[in-house]
Amino acid sequence: MSEMNNRTPVLKVRDLGIDFGGLTAVNELNMTVYDREIYGLIGPNGAGKTTVFNMLTKVYTPTRGTIELCGVNTEKMNTVDVNKLGAARTFQNIRLFMKLSVLDNVKTGMHNKITYSPLEAVLRTKKYYAQEKEVDEKARELLKIFDLQDSADLIAGNLPYGAQRRLEIARALATEPKLLLLDEPAAGMNPQETAELMDVIRFVRDHFGIAILLIEHDMKLVMGICERITVLNYGMKLAEGTPEEIQADPQVVKAYLGE
Amino acid sequence: MKKNIFASMFDQKHRSRTVTYLIVIVSYIVLEILMKTGNLSSLFTSLLVPVCAYIVAAIGLNLNVGFSGELNLGQAGFMSVGAFTGICVSGALGGLIPNTVVRLLASLIAGALMAAVFGYLIGVPVLKLQGDYLAIVTLAFGQIIKSVITNIYLGFDGTGFHMSFVDNKVKLEPGGKMLLNGPMGATGTDRIATFTVGVLLILAALVIVYNLIYSRSGRAIMAARDNRIAAESIGISVSKTKMLAFVVSASLAGAAGALFGLNYSTLLPNKFDFNMSILVLVYVVLGGLGNMTGTVTATVILVLLPELLRSLQDYRMLIYAVILISIMLISNNENMKVTAERLKKKLSRKNLKEAGNE
Amino acid sequence: MAFLSYLINGLGLGSVYAIIALGYTMVYGIAKMLNFAHGDIIMIGAYAAFFALNAFHLPLLVAVLFSVAVCTVLGVLVERLAYKPLRQATSLSVLITAIGVSYFLQNSAQLLWSSATKVFPSVISGGALNLGGVSVSYLTLITVLVCIVVMTCLTLFINRTKTGSAMRACSEDKGAATLMGINVNRIISITFAIGSGLAAIAAVLLCATYPSVYPTLGSMPGIKAFTAAVFGGIGSVPGAFLGGLLLGVIEILAKAYISTQLSDAIVFTVLIIVLLIKPTGLLGRKISEKV
Numbered sequence: 001m002s003e004m005n006n007r008t009p010v011l012k013v014r015d016l017g018i019d020f021g022g023l024t025a026v027n028e029l030n031m032t033v034y035d036r037e038i039y040g041l042i043g044p045n046g047a048g049k050t051t052v053f054n055m056l057t058k059v060y061t062p063t064r065g066t067i068e069l070c071g072v073n074t075e076k077m078n079t080v081d082v083n084k085l086g087a088a089r090t091f092q093n094i095r096l097f098m099k100l101s102v103l104d105n106v107k108t109g110m111h112n113k114i115t116y117s118p119l120e121a122v123l124r125t126k127k128y129y130a131q132e133k134e135v136d137e138k139a140r141e142l143l144k145i146f147d148l149q150d151s152a153d154l155i156a157g158n159l160p161y162g163a164q165r166r167l168e169i170a171r172a173l174a175t176e177p178k179l180l181l182l183d184e185p186a187a188g189m190n191p192q193e194t195a196e197l198m199d200v201i202r203f204v205r206d207h208f209g210i211a212i213l214l215i216e217h218d219m220k221l222v223m224g225i226c227e228r229i230t231v232l233n234y235g236m237k238l239a240e241g242t243p244e245e246i247q248a249d250p251q252v253v254k255a256y257l258g259e
Numbered sequence: 260m261k262k263n264i265f266a267s268m269f270d271q272k273h274r275s276r277t278v279t280y281l282i283v284i285v286s287y288i289v290l291e292i293l294m295k296t297g298n299l300s301s302l303f304t305s306l307l308v309p310v311c312a313y314i315v316a317a318i319g320l321n322l323n324v325g326f327s328g329e330l331n332l333g334q335a336g337f338m339s340v341g342a343f344t345g346i347c348v349s350g351a352l353g354g355l356i357p358n359t360v361v362r363l364l365a366s367l368i369a370g371a372l373m374a375a376v377f378g379y380l381i382g383v384p385v386l387k388l389q390g391d392y393l394a395i396v397t398l399a400f401g402q403i404i405k406s407v408i409t410n411i412y413l414g415f416d417g418t419g420f421h422m423s424f425v426d427n428k429v430k431l432e433p434g435g436k437m438l439l440n441g442p443m444g445a446t447g448t449d450r451i452a453t454f455t456v457g458v459l460l461i462l463a464a465l466v467i468v469y470n471l472i473y474s475r476s477g478r479a480i481m482a483a484r485d486n487r488i489a490a491e492s493i494g495i496s497v498s499k500t501k502m503l504a505f506v507v508s509a510s511l512a513g514a515a516g517a518l519f520g521l522n523y524s525t526l527l528p529n530k531f532d533f534n535m536s537i538l539v540l541v542y543v544v545l546g547g548l549g550n551m552t553g554t555v556t557a558t559v560i561l562v563l564l565p566e567l568l569r570s571l572q573d574y575r576m577l578i579y580a581v582i583l584i585s586i587m588l589i590s591n592n593e594n595m596k597v598t599a600e601r602l603k604k605k606l607s608r609k610n611l612k613e614a615g616n617e
Numbered sequence: 618m619a620f621l622s623y624l625i626n627g628l629g630l631g632s633v634y635a636i637i638a639l640g641y642t643m644v645y646g647i648a649k650m651l652n653f654a655h656g657d658i659i660m661i662g663a664y665a666a667f668f669a670l671n672a673f674h675l676p677l678l679v680a681v682l683f684s685v686a687v688c689t690v691l692g693v694l695v696e697r698l699a700y701k702p703l704r705q706a707t708s709l710s711v712l713i714t715a716i717g718v719s720y721f722l723q724n725s726a727q728l729l730w731s732s733a734t735k736v737f738p739s740v741i742s743g744g745a746l747n748l749g750g751v752s753v754s755y756l757t758l759i760t761v762l763v764c765i766v767v768m769t770c771l772t773l774f775i776n777r778t779k780t781g782s783a784m785r786a787c788s789e790d791k792g793a794a795t796l797m798g799i800n801v802n803r804i805i806s807i808t809f810a811i812g813s814g815l816a817a818i819a820a821v822l823l824c825a826t827y828p829s830v831y832p833t834l835g836s837m838p839g840i841k842a843f844t845a846a847v848f849g850g851i852g853s854v855p856g857a858f859l860g861g862l863l864l865g866v867i868e869i870l871a872k873a874y875i876s877t878q879l880s881d882a883i884v885f886t887v888l889i890i891v892l893l894i895k896p897t898g899l900l901g902r903k904i905s906e907k908v
Contacts, residue, residue: 050908057492059908083494091908095489097482108482112494114475118503121474122467128474175493330709384893391651392892395847398840399885406882425876442878488908533840537653537716544713573728580720584699587714591706 007034009068010086010179010211011056016065017235018055025051026235029065033179038205039213040226040243044255048235049215050092053181056213057089058082070178084112088172089181092215094164096171098157102148105156105167106139109174142170145207146200162193166200173204180204182214186221194218198225223247231255276469279552280462286559287458294454302566311457312338312519314558317542318464318551319511324540325548326472327504328484329386330394333401334539337509338516339531340377341370343408345517346445346526347438351415359451366451366521367460367514374513377404378506386501401536408528413439444527445520452522460518464511465551471507480504545586621751623873624866629757629826631865632764636819637842638849638857639771640812646788646852647808650708653715654695656839657722658813662688662820663737663830664730670738677740684817692813693806701802726832737828740821760822767815768858775854780807788852841868844888850901859899864888 011033018026026048033039041049054060056067058079067074070086077085088109097105114135116127143149146166151159156167165185172180185201186194198221205212216222222229223243231238231246233255239246246252290307293299316338323331345366356362381400388396412427413420416435423429427441439445471477482490483497490497520526542561546553564582568575589595637659644652665687669680699718703711741759745752775781786794787804795801823838824830841864849860864884871883897903 054908059488059492079488079491080494080496083492089492091489091492093907095486095492097485097489099485100478100481104478104481108478108490108495109493111475111479116475118471118474118476121476122470124470132474171493324709330712384889388892388896391645391851392847392896392898394651395844396889396892399844399888402840402885403882406879406885410876410878425878533836541713541716544709548709576720577724577728580717580724583717583720584714587706587710587717588699588702591703591710593705 007036009034010037010070011213012066012068013052013056014066014068016052016055016062016067018051018060018063024235026055026232027064029232029235029237031230031237031240033211033213035178035211036205036209037211037228038201038226039211040222040229041213041215041232042217042219042222042229042246043232043238047232049232050183051235052232053089053183053215056082056181057087083175083177086178087181088175088177088179090165090168090172090183090185092183092187094161094168096156096164096168098155100156101152102143102154102156102159102167103136103139103152105171106142106174107135109171110135110138111175113176139174142174145203146170161188162190165189166197169200169204173208176208178210180210180212182212182216184215184217186216186218194221197221201225275550275552276465279465279555282552282555283458283461283465287454290454302569303563306562306566307454308452308457308522309519310559310562311454311461312515312522313539313542313562314461314555315464315515315518316512316539317546317554317558318461318468319508319515320539321543321546321549321551321554322468322471322480322504322511323508324543325550326477326480326484327501327508329501329505330391331397331505331508332394332533332536332540333381333397333399333404334508334512335531335533335535336397336401336404337374337378337512338519338535338539339404339408339528341374341513341516342520342526342531343411343439343445343516343528344373344513345370346448346520347413347415349449349451349521350436350438350445351420353449359449360453360456363451363453363456363518363521367456367517370517370520371510371514374516375506375510377513378509379502381509382502382505386498386505398533398536401531401533405528405531408439408444409442411439412437412441442528444525444530446525448521448524448526450522450524452518457518460514461555464514467507467511468551476500476503541583545583619873622753623869625751625753625757627866627869628862629760629865630869631845631862632760633819633822633826633838633861634842634845634865635764635858635861636767636815636822637838638846638861639767639854640815640819641843641846642849642851642854642857643784643808643812645846646854647784648696648700648805650700650711651715651843652700652812653712653839653843654718654722655812655816655843656835656837657719657726658688658692658695658816658835659820659823659838660726660830660832660835661691661722662813662817663824663834664726664735665817666821666824667735667737667830670740671735681818681821684821685814688813688817688820689810692809692816696806696809701805723832730832732832735830737824737830739828740825756825760826763818763822764858764861767818768854771811771854780804784808841884844885847898848888848891850895850898852902853898853900856898856900863899 009032013029013031016026016029017024029052041052043049051060055062058074058077069082072085074082097108114131116125116131120128140149140152143152146169148163148167148170151163159167169182169185186197189197201212202225226243228242229246230240231252238255239249239252294304316334320331320334323329348369349362349366352362352365356365385393385396410425412423412429414429414431414435414437416432418432421429421431479495479500482495483500487497542558543554545561546557565575565579568578571578640655641652644650662684666680666684669675669683675683695718699714700711703714741756745754746758775784783799783804786797786799787801791801842861845860845864846857848864849856867887868880868884871880875883891899
């Protein structure tokens with residue numbers, strides 16, 4: 001932990017828990033993600049990983065515990081506030097704006113970076129033209145990072161699966177987050193695409209200087225790019241540490257392979 | 260930027276928009292010439308202003324149903340608010356502004372503003388709901404508005420407005436005028452609505468909706484429609500966004516209503532019933548959700564259709580119904596869809612973006 | 618005492634709404650569509666009963682059966698011709714088609730029987746029963762009884778028979794129901810048949826109370842019953858029953874104590890308030906999306 005001390009935490013989770021009816025889905029979760037860190041959240045199916053994401057982004061309201069994002073307690077916030085504060089996410093079951101163009105999907109991510117009013121849009125003021133030009137350029141730059149520049153004018157729903165996953169990351173980045181949450185970014189990708197994705201994730205961290213928290217089942221990806229990992233099992237933290245520590249942990253091996 | 264304006268009118272993104280403006284302007288010129296040369300039957304002439312009103316209401320509803328994705332079954336309610344507001348404003352301003360065009364514009368704006376206020380007030384509860392429940396609440400509000408206006412008695416005299424509710428207790432000074440007579444609605448209205456102003460209103464509605472759609476708000480409106488949770492996750496306040504679409508839609512209906520109301524000397528509150536809401540919805544759906552060119556043309560065709568079928572006398576509404584059902588069955592037929600897709604692809608190989616969006 | 622008699626009248630009107638609302642709610646539950654032509658099936662049912670009584674001089678019970686038969690056939694026919702081809706279409710397309718069907722039925726009626734109002738013969742004698750100082754007309758009593766019988770039979774049918782459980786399966790998940798060997802198209806037809814048959818019974822009860830028959834007769838009761846179905850939670854059979862009764866009572870009480878002219882506004886305001894508190898109606902199921 002010592003080398004982490006000079007880094008500032010982006011996300012601090014303390015004793016986080018949620019119940020659905022009488023069922024406890026996540027409990028007593030403690031986790032800290034530091035600036036510019038790539039952090040992995042893994043665990044068997046149904047361990048509660050996506051539920052953690054949903055609590056972090058306030059899609060679900062936690063029953064217990066606190067979430068501190070960029071030093072601010074998010075208790076009274078909703079999904080929109082959390083994004084404005086600096087967390088953006090992707091979804092396990094891709095949630096793009098399927099009828100919008102690829103370019104417009106990224107532009108929607110810049111919603112809160114644009115300051116002209118609806119009236120100014122209707123009147124087509126100078127401010128409108130200037131900001132639209134800026135947004136267009138920025139969005140195209142982002143598309144380039146994800147190798148989507150040639151698909152800018154296609155309808156998002158017509159993109160192949162892998163490209164849709166990349167577009168979702170581009171859209172999340174357009175909100176200029178400090179913490180990027182990726183929910184199974186490599187799901188459905190072939191080994192070649194996964195390898196490329198690993199490079200892109202590292203590039204995004206370095207280029208934008210942000211922290212990335214990711215859920216993933218592809219162990220090659222997780223062990224390859226994550227600096228630290230938390231393992232969830234039945235909604236509880238089973239282990240935490242570097243990839244080496246996790247791979248050596250007998251409890252983790254047991255949870256994954258059974259007895 | 261200036262140099263490109265003309266070229267950009269016909270680029271991929273804006274082509275359909277330019278085509279819509281052109282259709283409206285060219286139709287206006289042709290109809291004006293026909294009218295001036297006496298080649299337009301009195302029946303058609305009498306339909307010109309109502310057609311404009313229906314088009315504006317439908318453009319507004321398309322923003323709501325097509326772009327925002329919320330089924331609204333109460334558009335006639337907002338038209339009603341606009342119509343009776345417009346009539347009252349025009350009636351009250353009669354002595355003050357003799358120029359009918361200025362008075363008409365003032366009434367249209369008043370109708371739009373009042374409908375926008377109602378849209379906001381109604382939007383607060385309505386937009387908390389989703390899907391069919393949202394639809395039924397807009398239907399309910401349409402009914403409530405109709406039923407409330409049916410009970411308003413409003414008069415105007417030298418001392419100002421006098422209003423009573425349910426029973427007529429309005430007493431006016433000599434020279435005063437009753438503007439609203441409960442279930443009898445408005446009578447003795449100055450018929451100041453003109454076709455020219457109607458067409459200008461259509462163009463204004465198109466500019467508002469198109470400019471809104473190709474902007475931050477428009478992208479947010481469509482994003483909230485396509486995926487509510489994803490929209491919130493990137494910082495778009497879905498309730499604010501949907502409210503914007505709902506209020507703009509209501510205010511366009513209000514302006515349309517004012518134009519409609521000022522075209523008749525008598526107007527009953529019952530005119531704006533559930534059937535009228537449905538009628539406008541039919542224009543939007545048949546024209547294509549999110550397709551403004553379609554909305555304009557479908558409205559014109561469907562308003563004129565019963566009149567064109569007039570020679571069939573009693574059978575015309577029956578045939579209208581059959582045509583309506585047939586269009587829905589044919590346009591949703593799998594074989595037809597495949598053929599249409601093929602045709603579309605052939606026609607616009609290069610212009611992929613337009614195919615899905617507009 | 619006045620209040621009690623208003624309440625009973627309200628239950629009478631509410632029973633009619635409930636029977637119509639059952640048709641709406643069943644069709645919605647199974648076919649997931651808002652059948653705006655349902656009100657016009659009531660109208661056809663009213664004409665059928667009118668001609669059976671007036672032209673053919675059939676006894677009341679036979680006339681009712683005749684009307685039920687006509688509506689059942691009509692409902693199934695409409696479903697087969699207009700709705701079945703649209704199973705994969707958007708709900709808006711189906712809605713517009715239903716509106717087309719509604720126009721079609723109304724205008725057919727106008728062509729066949731003119732728009733002039735026909736007076737429905739008095740079928741249930743105007744006597745009244747005295748229940749502890751409150752007089753209840755036989756008509757109201759019969760209406761409420763019919764509603765209870767209909768509701769009981771329907772509940773038993775849905776919960777106790779094989780077809781009923783197939784219906785429940787279809788309303789949960791049509792795909793899975795098909796895999797279980799259920800003929801979904803047949804179940805949808807049966808649903809339309811039952812809903813339309815009930816509409817005919819409602820038509821006779823409605824005309825016994827308000828004895829005029831005209832082509833747009835079904836519109837307002839249709840909208841009200843639809844409201845009742847949403848009120849109770851659309852898709853829920855007990856919900857439609859409860860929603861119908863409550864709507865009837867609220868309407869009659871509003872007319873009696875507040876204002877006749879504003880009764881519709883009050884009914885719809887209550888609906889809106891209920892939906893704001895319970896967004897899926899009184900007995901509706903919560904919808905939630907998996908993220």
